[in-house]
Amino acid sequence: MKIEDKLAVNKFDIDKEVHIQLKDELCQDCEEHSCLYACPADCFKLTEDGRITFAYEGCLECGSCRIVCGEDAIEWTLPRAGFGICYQYG
C-alpha cells in the first residue's frame, strides 16, 4: 500500500500556513537526500531537475527530517495549535 493512500484515511486539519520550509541555498548543494527516506509521509519529492520539494499537508509531525538533514536546510516548526495531524487511534 502506498503512503499517499495510507495518509488519505488519516484525519488532518490542514492549516493554511506552511510550518516547514526548505532553505533552497543550502538544500540545493545536498547529494544525500536523506529527507526522502526519513520522512514517513513522503512529504519530500525529488524533481526531474534534481531539486527537493516539500508538501506540508501530509506531515505527521515526527521531526525525522529536521534531524537527518545534514545541511541544516530545514526550517522546522510545528503546525499552529489545533492544526495538523489529529490521531483518532494513536
Next chain:
Amino acid sequence: MGEKFDAIVVGAGPAGSTCGYTLAKAGLNTLVVERGKFPGAKNMWGGAYYGPLLHQIFPNFWDEAPVERYIKRRKFSFLTDDSALSVDFASEKFGEPPYNGFSILRAKFDAWLAAKTEQAGAIVASGLQADDLLRKNGKVCGIKAGGDKLPADVVVACDGANSILAEKAGLRNPFSPKDMKQGVKEVMQLPRDAIEQRFNLSEKEGLAWESLGTFTQGIPGGAFIYTNKDSLSIGVVLQLDALAEKKVKANDLLESFKQHPQVAPYLRDGKMVEYSAHLIPVSGKAMMPTLYSDGILVAGDAAAMTLVTGLALEGANFAIASGAAAAETVIEAKKTGNFSHTMLSRYQSRLEKSFVLKDLETFKKTPHLLKNPRLYEQYPKFLCSFAERIFTNDGQPKAKAMKLLKESMKGHTSLLQIIQDLWQIKRAL
C-alpha cells in the same frame, strides 16, 4: 499578563498529565497546555503498557480507563524471508488483576488521563501551543502561548521527543539521527471474532508479538503486532540514521513485514484506518538533557527517558514516574517559595533513587549492543536454518543435533562470532 500559575505543564501525554494530576491534587494552581485539538491527538506508540506503576497512581485504572485488552500472550519471532522461529508464552496469571499489561490506543487513553487531571483541579487547555519560555533575570517564569504571556513559578516541559522547550531553555543539544528510532504504525480494523480465533485469545485477552529479522534489511529494529478490541496495531521501529544511510523507507519495510508469509494470514481482510509515525529517543543516558534549571524541569520523552533493554522499548513508565517526581519536587519548592536550580535539583535526586535513573544506568550499554547488524540478519537466518534442518525429514540418514547446528552456521555465523557476541550481551545485560 493574566493570572499567575503555581505551575504550567506543557504537554498532556503520560508525563504531563501525571505531573498535572499530582500538582492539582496537592492544591497547586496548575495549567496543562496541549497543542493537539484534544489530549492524545498528537500521540502514538506501539500499543502496549506493562507494569504496576499506573495502578499505584490510579488504583484499578482498568475499570474505567479505555484499555483495549489485557496482554495474556507474549510472542517473539525471528523471521527470514520465508520462515519464522517463534517463542510463544501465555499465562493465566497475566489475566488476574492487577494484570501484567494492556494494549492501549493513545488518542483515547491520553484523553482519559487528562480528564483525571482536570477532575483533580488542574486546568487543561487543549489547542494551545507553548511557543517559547518567559524569562526574568535569566530564570524561567512562564510560557508564551498563542500570543499570550502566561506567568508561573515553574514550568514542567513534557512536550515530547522533539521538545521545543528543552531546546529553548538551552538544556539539550541538537539530536543526532543515531539517537533516534522511527516508529511507523497502522491501525487495522478486524472483527473481534477474527482476532480471537486467529491469535487464540478469549474475550478481553490480548497478544503482544514482536519480531526481528531479514525484513528490516539489516537495519537495527523490528516489528510489532498488538491486538486491540476490534483492531490490530502493526508497525516497525527502525534506527533513523540507518534508514537514511541505506536509503530505505520505513513504510517499505512495514509492507515487507505485513506481506511476510508467516505474518500475512493474521492480517487478512483487515481494514487500515490510521497511519501514524513518531520518533523514539533511544540513546538513554548518553542523550539525556540537563533535567532542571532555574524555574524549569524536563520529564518524559522530552528528557529522552526511554529504556532500551532488548527488543522492548519502555517509555510510558518513565514518563509517568518522571512526571510524578517533577510534581513532587515542585510541591516541595512551593512550600519554600524557592524555584532555583538548587531547589529543583531535588528532582534529579528523586529520579536517581527511583527506577528511572537506576534502570537507565543499568542498561546504558544496551543501545550500542542493539546496533549489532548480526542480530537482524545473520542470527535469524542461522536459527531458522537450524529449525528447518531439525524438522525436515528428507529420507536421508539423520545427523545429530550438534552436526546440524554446525551446518546451520555455515554462511551465517561462526562459533567464535557467537561467543564474541554473547560476551557483549553478557556485559550489556
